Amino acid sequence: MALAFNGARPSGALAGHADTGADIDISGLTKTYGDFTALRNVDLSMRPGEFVAVLGSSGSGKSTLLMALAGFIQPDSGSIRVRGREVLGDPANRRGFGVVFQNYALFPHMTVFENVSFPLRLRKIARSEVARRTEQVLETVKLGGYGDRPIAALSGGQRQRVALARAIVYEPQVLLMDEPLSALDKSLREEMQIEIRELHEKLHITTLYVTHDQREALTMADRIAVMSKGEIMQIDTPERIYREPSSEFVARFLGEAVVFSRGDAGRAFSNLPPAPAANLDLVMIRGEDFRLEPAAREPCSQTTATVAAVVFQGDSWLARLTTAGGLPFDVRIQRADSRRVASLTGGAEVTLYVRHEDIHFLRVDP
Structure with a gap:
């Protein structure tokens, strides 16, 4: 490209x-x-x-x-x-x-052109080449025609583009x-x-x-x-x-993860697949991988839980649940299951399904 x-x-x-x-x-x-x-x-x-x-x-x-x-x-x-x-x-x-900082570190007393061309002028590049490359990189970051503007006149997004242009102008x-x-x-x-x-x-x-x-x-x-x-x-x-996070920390840090010990998961879920290795003592399921109906022609595990609350969040619903053994967990109900959400009232019991391919086993963090 x-x-x-x-x-x-x-x-x-x-x-x-x-x-x-x-x-x-x-x-x-x-x-x-x-x-x-x-x-x-x-x-x-x-x-x-x-x-x-x-x-x-x-x-x-x-x-x-x-x-x-x-x-x-x-x-x-x-x-x-x-x-x-x-x-x-x-x-x-x-x-x-090239370095772009959180606060952009632009020179407020310089124009957009002067800010972007600064690394080239510092390297004593010929004036005609400075002008050509600066105009070129401003076009690249969608700031063509902005060269004469002061930094104070720019929006946050435009300032970010200036900082990016300055970082890449000297290639x-x-x-x-x-x-x-x-x-x-x-x-x-x-x-x-x-x-x-x-x-x-x-x-x-x-x-x-x-x-x-x-x-x-x-x-x-x-x-x-x-x-x-x-x-x-x-x-x-x-x-x-x-x-496929390698640890509980990564699973919880990146996305929404439901994590149970293998023992708790074994009591909460029926038809749980076996762990691929003996040292993987945690079971992880992404919150959005729970379904209100089993997947057709795919092996699934299932669990019955009690609904504590359901909250609408625009593109999905967050449901707070408790397993039969008293363990709280959150699942994310997608729009495909929206017709079933009305039945998820507080105190109701619900059966949830998870495909085996969406169940992952993790090691315990040291």
Whole structure:
């Protein structure tokens, strides 16, 4: 999916070459602040042109990982190799990475053109080339004709585009983004998620994207790395990390998960499939995988529960239930079952079905 330009095509990222991005190999990265360990022996490899979202809550280490890769903090130990070359000894300005911060870090006294062209002028690029490449990248981020505008006259989404344009105008091999959409409202944030993903498909810059928003990570990334307490708990494709989490933490952090011990699940559900391994002592079912009717010609488990409450949430209903053994759990009733929702009144008993392929077994977190 190459990007078309009028006139001469530049070399590198803005030409849309599939090999533009650099491969990255992070190994054994550790960073401590006194008694607090921000990064604990982190390993992460990225393929050229890959988009990896680092997902975690506050204090998980995700921003520290980005800052270490950018060169803004020095880790205590470990290695960061870009295209096979160790870069830990390089200062941030020599790594040549594009960086987009949460607050955009734009220069308020400069126009849009001056902000975007700043990295090129800093590198003493010829004035005519600065103008050509700046106008070109403004068109790429849908800000053509905005060059003369002051930053104060822009909306939040437009400022985000300016920050993105400034980060890619000098055609970096690596793009680092630290929660760049967190200040936007929901609808604009979702719009920008798609735009950034489309831009990545055109430019093929290796991208590390830090976020605490699970839907954002699922929407944008080739792979997601879930972090907690300075460690990567799991890294995989969005679908696999959602459908096949490796631990209870990942299951609960990403999406809505109902988790029972294997013993409790065995008492609550009939026809429960066997665990594939002896050390998998938890049963996980996504809230949206419960059904009010059995699937045709597919093996299912079933459970009977008591309804505590049902809440309409627009695209679905959240039902709060209790198993016969007294264990509370939440399920999400989809629109396909909307005609049955009226019968789910408080105190009523309901039978729920789950396909065997939607039942997953997990290890207990250490």
